[in-house]
Amino acid sequence: MTLVDVAKAADVDPSTVSRVLRDDPRTKATPETRDRIRRAAERLGYVANATARSLAVRSTSTIGLLIPNVSGFIYADIIRGASDAARDLGYVLVVADGSELGHAGDAVRRLVLEGRVDGLLLASGTVTDNVAQDLVGEAGNIVVLNRQIGGRGPRIIEDDEFGMVLGMQELISYGHTRIACLAGPPNVDTSRRRIKGYRRALREAGLPFHAGLVVHAGFDEADGYQGMQVLLRKSPPPTAVAAASLAAAVGAMAASRDAGLGIPSDVSIVAFHDAPLANYLTPPLTTIAMPLQELGRQAVEMLHRRLIGEPGPLLVKVEEPAPVLVRRKSVAVPSR
Amino acid sequence: MTLVDVAKAADVDPSTVSRVLRDDPRTKATPETRDRIRRAAERLGYVANATARSLAVRSTSTIGLLIPNVSGFIYADIIRGASDAARDLGYVLVVADGSELGHAGDAVRRLVLEGRVDGLLLASGTVTDNVAQDLVGEAGNIVVLNRQIGGRGPRIIEDDEFGMVLGMQELISYGHTRIACLAGPPNVDTSRRRIKGYRRALREAGLPFHAGLVVHAGFDEADGYQGMQVLLRKSPPPTAVAAASLAAAVGAMAASRDAGLGIPSDVSIVAFHDAPLANYLTPPLTTIAMPLQELGRQAVEMLHRRLIGEPGPLLVKVEEPAPVLVRRKSVAVPSR
DNA sequence: CTGTTAGCGCCTTCAG
């Protein structure tokens, strides 16, 4: 089924079919013609071929979202937001899994360079700053999510620092003074920004900073578990910890439990990022809900602007809605 | 940068460039020519345009994977498996989010009908049998994951029945006789197959079946929580429950805890599907690990076969590796 | 061993 089949069936020129089926505003086809064409198309089950169209208009109307590990709790929200925005703007959003680091480069090549998508969102998560930068390279149509530092290209970030401050303030308000930071990997921008918030909160509360209380641990459960173990060996151990990810917090809770420590009776925890799961843990976990869906949405809007030649700022920060502390049961007054 | 730019730079015909850059086996270009072309391409940073190629060869070399709710714990494995297989076979895999039901149809249209992908994997998850069937429609290039019944089209399933039997046997071996089934939604094939396993295990153990002990509850945490609440109101309540999903099990654990019941002291739980998270729950959750990655892999292999005109069976069942029971701490002997 | 010639299916001036 092609345009010419429909044209024949409706007894008009293919170009006319093209125009009416696309509702080309510049065409003033008579209602009858329009109707005839539409019916013919309908009857033949015609659907325009996206590939041919893309070639002709030099644009695919699709944008990609590259995610390092789809399993992460937080990506659902980003995808949701991006997906909605994409639809609103007439794009189709496809997500690609770049789990193995080597493959991230692959994906960029096959999606962007080969022109399968008009642009790409790079949810760099665990990818190290350097590789993120390489990936962007010269391509102007890649926007990087949550990488502020060392980026030359377009990027969008959330207020990680403030988010962390929020979490810390909660802990501090309960009287904790010896608070650890279960940070993400070093050399990853989000980690740094979260740590910055950690230090700022300490400073603002007049609390001392102990380098020994921040441990770098990766973002997943196993990382959190191990990180918590090293924290627990400190003397004295912290009475509270701010974890840089939900998964790490889950691991940390398990480590505490295995060490015979109760939460929040012996150690309080707040986690960066919220997800339904947090409600169902034992105890329900106090979290910092970041505007992830909005991040996704604005990322595609930003990409869109660049695609249509209205670049706007190179760095945008998602301010609305602000991060929010979701109080549940994992924080209490310190017992020591 | 197009083929002709490279051709000019290397001073040969575009078709020659095309041939050597693709390593077309039928071409016997002289090493010098090859070299000249490769260098020129390299120097110009040429990358073949996938859209144009697709149009010419009438195939995109990309396949889609439609997932209803990306947040699910189990999709990571499916994606991983599918992604690897796709790469091995020379496809790029893109995943689309069909979270809102209405959008699943949309996605099918834009991906398959408009020819953005050569074929589609439909991880139908929570989608009702009817809509899954509609989606497939006439398209021969859609393979449905985990939908056995009522499908006309190609589909691939895992041995849900056996998986459930495995979980039940564990419970039964500990002496439980009053075992509930926290089932998925009704009218969803996977639910039915899981329930079938539940009944079969009961039967084989000579235990009676009580319809009141199976409650349909959806697949997420909130569903599991509510389902467990209704189970707990039975008199007497079950001493163990087999949950049809990890998320539902998490919800069920929370409901038990909130009802003042200990796990596994008061109620034992096994969950369908495994994920890292299970290790870190309180207590660590005994699960049934299904070969999800293999499911993803075989799904793309199956699609590939159809795409190249070697259809094979319409229904394949993943047999290897077999489902495996992962024993952790959520099962104990009944206290009543 | 390499160039010539047609398309793939659609869009878009430009005429009429």
Added chain:
DNA sequence: CTGAAGGCGCTAACAG
């Protein structure tokens, strides 16, 4: 208001 013609970038016979 509608048709004719050319082209998007690449591939694939078919010559030579």
